[in-house]
Amino acid sequence: MDPEEKKYSVSEKFHAPNADVIIRSSDNMHFHIHRKYLEANTGAFPPSEFETGKDEVVALTESSVTLELLFSFIYPQRYPELEDVPFEIIEPLAEAAEKYEVFSAMYICHLRMKDFIPTNPTEVLSYACRHDYPLVISAAAEVAIALPLAESVRLMPPYLVMPWILYVDAWMKVYRNVQEASTHLDYGHTLFFIDQNANDCCGEWAHTVLSPISKRLVVGYSALGNLDALFSVKPTRDCCCNALTDCKEMIEREVKTIPKFKHFISNYK
Ligand SMILES: [Zn+2]
Structure with missing residues:
Protein backbone atom coordinates (compact mmCIF):
# COMPACT_ATOMS: atom_id res chain seq x y z
CA MET A 1 0.00 0.00 0.00
CA ILE A 117 -22.47 37.55 21.36
CA PRO A 118 -22.75 37.21 25.17
CA THR A 119 -20.27 34.30 25.31
CA ASN A 120 -17.97 35.01 22.34
CA PRO A 121 -18.18 38.75 21.61
CA THR A 122 -14.72 39.10 20.05
CA GLU A 123 -15.12 36.17 17.68
CA VAL A 124 -18.62 37.23 16.64
CA LEU A 125 -17.55 40.83 16.12
CA SER A 126 -14.58 39.74 14.05
CA TYR A 127 -16.77 37.45 11.93
CA ALA A 128 -19.47 40.10 11.46
CA CYS A 129 -16.92 42.76 10.49
CA ARG A 130 -15.09 40.51 8.03
CA HIS A 131 -18.28 39.43 6.33
CA ASP A 132 -20.15 42.69 6.72
CA TYR A 133 -23.23 42.00 8.83
CA PRO A 134 -24.02 45.47 10.23
CA LEU A 135 -26.83 44.35 12.55
CA VAL A 136 -24.63 41.69 14.14
CA ILE A 137 -21.80 44.22 14.40
CA SER A 138 -24.12 46.67 16.13
CA ALA A 139 -25.40 44.04 18.55
CA ALA A 140 -21.86 42.85 19.33
CA ALA A 141 -20.67 46.43 19.76
CA GLU A 142 -22.44 46.79 23.10
CA VAL A 143 -20.36 43.92 24.44
CA ALA A 144 -17.20 44.79 22.53
CA ILE A 145 -17.14 48.22 24.17
CA ALA A 146 -15.76 46.41 27.23
CA LEU A 147 -12.63 45.53 25.23
CA PRO A 148 -9.62 47.85 25.27
CA LEU A 149 -9.88 50.34 22.38
CA ALA A 150 -6.73 49.01 20.70
CA GLU A 151 -8.27 45.55 20.61
CA SER A 152 -11.77 46.52 19.47
CA VAL A 153 -10.58 48.89 16.75
CA ARG A 154 -8.35 46.18 15.33
CA LEU A 155 -11.45 44.05 14.67
CA MET A 156 -13.09 46.79 12.60
CA PRO A 157 -12.82 47.03 8.83
CA PRO A 158 -11.56 50.47 7.71
CA TYR A 159 -15.03 51.84 6.93
CA LEU A 160 -16.16 51.17 10.51
CA VAL A 161 -13.19 52.72 12.29
CA MET A 162 -14.59 56.26 12.27
CA PRO A 163 -18.11 55.24 13.40
CA TRP A 164 -16.46 53.13 16.10
CA ILE A 165 -14.43 56.07 17.38
CA LEU A 166 -17.58 58.23 17.51
CA TYR A 167 -19.38 55.42 19.34
CA VAL A 168 -16.52 55.13 21.83
CA ASP A 169 -16.62 58.90 22.25
CA ALA A 170 -20.31 58.66 23.22
CA TRP A 171 -19.36 56.10 25.88
CA MET A 172 -16.57 58.36 27.13
CA LYS A 173 -19.06 61.22 27.55
CA VAL A 174 -21.28 58.98 29.65
CA TYR A 175 -18.25 57.88 31.63
CA ARG A 176 -17.40 61.49 32.38
CA ASN A 177 -21.03 62.21 33.32
CA VAL A 178 -21.02 59.29 35.69
CA GLN A 179 -17.81 60.50 37.29
CA GLU A 180 -19.17 64.02 37.55
CA ALA A 181 -22.51 62.92 38.99
CA SER A 182 -20.90 60.58 41.45
CA THR A 183 -18.94 63.35 43.08
CA HIS A 184 -22.18 65.11 43.99
CA LEU A 185 -24.17 62.12 45.12
CA ASP A 186 -24.60 61.38 48.77
CA TYR A 187 -25.98 57.99 49.64
CA GLY A 188 -25.34 58.34 53.32
CA HIS A 189 -21.91 57.00 52.45
CA THR A 190 -20.55 60.36 51.35
CA LEU A 191 -19.00 60.28 47.90
CA PHE A 192 -19.61 57.35 45.60
CA PHE A 193 -16.34 56.25 44.08
CA ILE A 194 -14.23 59.26 43.29
CA ASP A 195 -12.82 60.07 46.66
CA GLN A 196 -12.04 56.96 48.58
CA ASN A 197 -10.56 58.93 51.41
CA ALA A 198 -13.69 60.95 52.12
CA ASN A 199 -15.15 60.56 55.55
CA ASP A 200 -17.72 57.87 55.06
CA CYS A 201 -20.29 57.07 57.65
CA CYS A 202 -20.07 53.39 56.95
CA GLY A 203 -16.79 51.52 56.96
CA GLU A 204 -18.10 48.67 54.87
CA TRP A 205 -18.95 50.99 51.96
CA ALA A 206 -15.37 52.14 51.58
CA HIS A 207 -13.77 48.74 51.77
CA THR A 208 -16.34 46.40 50.27
CA VAL A 209 -17.88 48.60 47.61
CA LEU A 210 -15.91 51.76 46.92
CA SER A 211 -12.45 50.26 46.71
CA PRO A 212 -13.07 47.41 44.22
CA ILE A 213 -15.35 49.48 41.99
CA SER A 214 -12.91 52.38 41.88
CA LYS A 215 -10.12 50.02 40.84
CA ARG A 216 -12.26 48.61 38.03
CA LEU A 217 -13.17 52.10 36.82
CA VAL A 218 -9.53 53.04 36.36
CA VAL A 219 -9.53 51.38 32.91
CA GLY A 220 -11.93 54.09 31.69
CA TYR A 221 -15.16 53.95 29.69
CA SER A 222 -14.73 50.27 28.85
CA ALA A 223 -15.54 49.45 32.48
CA LEU A 224 -19.11 50.55 31.73
CA GLY A 225 -19.38 47.84 29.07
CA ASN A 226 -19.97 45.15 31.66
CA LEU A 227 -21.92 46.62 34.57
CA ASP A 228 -22.46 43.23 36.18
CA ALA A 229 -18.70 42.81 36.44
CA LEU A 230 -18.20 46.42 37.54
CA PHE A 231 -20.72 46.08 40.36
CA SER A 232 -19.76 42.58 41.35
CA VAL A 233 -19.37 43.31 45.07
CA LYS A 234 -21.25 41.84 47.99
CA PRO A 235 -21.83 44.22 50.91
CA THR A 236 -23.73 42.81 53.86
CA ARG A 237 -25.27 45.94 55.42
CA ASP A 238 -28.62 47.17 54.08
CA CYS A 239 -27.41 50.75 53.75
CA CYS A 240 -24.58 49.66 51.43
CA CYS A 241 -26.82 47.28 49.45
CA ASN A 242 -29.36 50.05 48.84
CA ALA A 243 -26.72 52.59 47.89
CA LEU A 244 -25.14 50.07 45.53
CA THR A 245 -28.49 49.44 43.80
CA ASP A 246 -29.01 53.17 43.40
CA CYS A 247 -25.57 53.63 41.89
CA LYS A 248 -25.99 50.78 39.45
CA GLU A 249 -29.41 51.99 38.33
CA MET A 250 -28.07 55.49 37.80
CA ILE A 251 -25.27 54.23 35.58
CA GLU A 252 -27.62 51.91 33.68
CA ARG A 253 -29.85 54.88 32.92
CA GLU A 254 -26.86 56.84 31.63
CA VAL A 255 -25.62 53.95 29.48
CA LYS A 256 -29.07 53.54 27.94
CA THR A 257 -28.85 57.07 26.54
CA ILE A 258 -26.01 55.98 24.21
CA PRO A 259 -27.32 55.40 20.66
CA LYS A 260 -26.83 51.95 19.10
CA PHE A 261 -23.70 51.45 17.04
CA LYS A 262 -25.80 50.98 13.90
CA HIS A 263 -26.90 54.60 14.35
CA PHE A 264 -23.27 55.71 14.03
CA ILE A 265 -22.73 53.45 11.02
CA SER A 266 -25.70 54.85 9.11
CA ASN A 267 -24.91 58.44 10.13
CA TYR A 268 -21.42 58.18 8.78
CA LYS A 269 -22.33 56.72 5.39
ZN1 LIG B 1 -23.36 51.13 54.40
Missing part, protein backbone atom coordinates in the same frame (compact mmCIF):
# COMPACT_ATOMS: atom_id res chain seq x y z
CA ASP A 2 1.18 3.43 -0.86
CA PRO A 3 2.39 4.93 2.42
CA GLU A 4 1.24 8.29 1.16
CA GLU A 5 -2.31 7.05 0.84
CA LYS A 6 -4.18 7.84 4.00
CA LYS A 7 -7.09 5.79 5.19
CA TYR A 8 -10.40 7.44 4.67
CA SER A 9 -14.02 6.91 5.61
CA VAL A 10 -17.10 7.70 3.55
CA SER A 11 -19.86 9.97 4.78
CA GLU A 12 -22.98 8.06 5.76
CA LYS A 13 -25.09 10.91 4.54
CA PHE A 14 -23.38 11.77 1.26
CA HIS A 15 -22.34 8.62 -0.59
CA ALA A 16 -24.69 8.44 -3.61
CA PRO A 17 -23.15 6.18 -6.31
CA ASN A 18 -24.14 8.58 -9.08
CA ALA A 19 -22.51 11.59 -7.42
CA ASP A 20 -19.87 13.16 -9.61
CA VAL A 21 -17.64 15.05 -7.17
CA ILE A 22 -15.68 13.53 -4.30
CA ILE A 23 -14.60 15.93 -1.58
CA ARG A 24 -12.28 14.99 1.24
CA SER A 25 -12.43 16.69 4.60
CA SER A 26 -9.35 17.58 6.66
CA ASP A 27 -10.00 14.49 8.80
CA ASN A 28 -10.13 12.19 5.76
CA MET A 29 -13.82 11.66 5.22
CA HIS A 30 -15.06 11.42 1.63
CA PHE A 31 -18.26 13.14 0.56
CA HIS A 32 -19.83 12.09 -2.72
CA ILE A 33 -21.67 15.16 -3.97
CA HIS A 34 -23.71 16.01 -7.03
CA ARG A 35 -22.07 18.81 -8.93
CA LYS A 36 -25.42 20.19 -10.13
CA TYR A 37 -26.46 21.06 -6.56
CA LEU A 38 -23.11 22.67 -5.83
CA GLU A 39 -23.43 24.80 -8.92
CA ALA A 40 -27.06 25.71 -8.36
CA ASN A 41 -26.95 26.57 -4.67
CA THR A 42 -23.55 28.05 -4.02
CA GLY A 43 -21.66 31.03 -5.36
CA ALA A 44 -18.05 29.89 -4.96
CA PHE A 45 -18.46 26.13 -5.23
CA PRO A 46 -16.92 24.39 -7.01
CA PRO A 47 -13.68 26.34 -6.69
CA SER A 48 -11.27 26.15 -9.62
CA GLU A 49 -9.57 22.99 -8.39
CA PHE A 50 -12.83 21.12 -9.09
CA GLU A 51 -12.18 21.35 -12.80
CA THR A 52 -9.86 18.38 -12.55
CA GLY A 53 -10.75 14.85 -13.72
CA LYS A 54 -13.85 13.09 -12.54
CA ASP A 55 -12.06 10.60 -10.32
CA GLU A 56 -9.97 13.17 -8.54
CA VAL A 57 -10.62 13.69 -4.88
CA VAL A 58 -10.73 17.35 -3.91
CA ALA A 59 -9.23 17.98 -0.51
CA LEU A 60 -10.67 20.83 1.53
CA THR A 61 -9.36 22.25 4.78
CA GLU A 62 -12.70 22.00 6.63
CA SER A 63 -13.51 19.12 9.00
CA SER A 64 -16.06 16.41 8.28
CA VAL A 65 -18.40 17.87 10.90
CA THR A 66 -18.36 21.21 9.11
CA LEU A 67 -18.71 19.77 5.61
CA GLU A 68 -21.55 17.42 6.50
CA LEU A 69 -23.57 20.35 7.84
CA LEU A 70 -22.54 22.57 4.94
CA PHE A 71 -23.54 20.05 2.25
CA SER A 72 -26.92 19.62 3.96
CA PHE A 73 -27.63 23.16 2.81
CA ILE A 74 -27.02 22.55 -0.88
CA TYR A 75 -29.46 19.67 -1.40
CA PRO A 76 -33.22 20.10 -1.90
CA GLN A 77 -34.15 18.93 1.57
CA ARG A 78 -34.97 20.41 4.95
CA TYR A 79 -32.07 22.29 6.42
CA PRO A 80 -30.46 20.89 9.58
CA GLU A 81 -31.54 22.27 12.94
CA LEU A 82 -28.80 24.51 14.29
CA GLU A 83 -30.60 25.68 17.42
CA ASP A 84 -28.66 23.58 19.92
CA VAL A 85 -25.40 23.41 17.99
CA PRO A 86 -22.50 24.87 20.04
CA PHE A 87 -20.29 27.77 19.00
CA GLU A 88 -17.34 25.48 18.29
CA ILE A 89 -19.34 23.96 15.42
CA ILE A 90 -21.29 27.02 14.29
CA GLU A 91 -18.21 29.25 13.88
CA PRO A 92 -16.32 27.06 11.35
CA LEU A 93 -19.61 26.32 9.58
CA ALA A 94 -20.33 30.04 9.31
CA GLU A 95 -16.83 30.67 7.93
CA ALA A 96 -17.12 27.81 5.42
CA ALA A 97 -20.55 29.07 4.33
CA GLU A 98 -18.99 32.48 3.60
CA LYS A 99 -15.92 30.99 1.88
CA TYR A 100 -17.92 28.85 -0.52
CA GLU A 101 -20.94 31.18 -0.65
CA VAL A 102 -23.52 28.65 0.44
CA PHE A 103 -26.20 31.30 0.68
CA SER A 104 -28.81 29.46 2.73
CA ALA A 105 -26.17 28.46 5.29
CA MET A 106 -24.77 32.01 5.34
CA TYR A 107 -28.17 33.36 6.29
CA ILE A 108 -28.88 30.88 9.07
CA CYS A 109 -25.33 30.96 10.44
CA HIS A 110 -25.22 34.75 10.76
CA LEU A 111 -28.37 34.63 12.88
CA ARG A 112 -26.91 31.85 15.03
CA MET A 113 -23.62 33.74 15.41
CA LYS A 114 -25.60 36.66 16.82
CA ASP A 115 -26.82 34.38 19.61
CA PHE A 116 -23.22 33.87 20.74
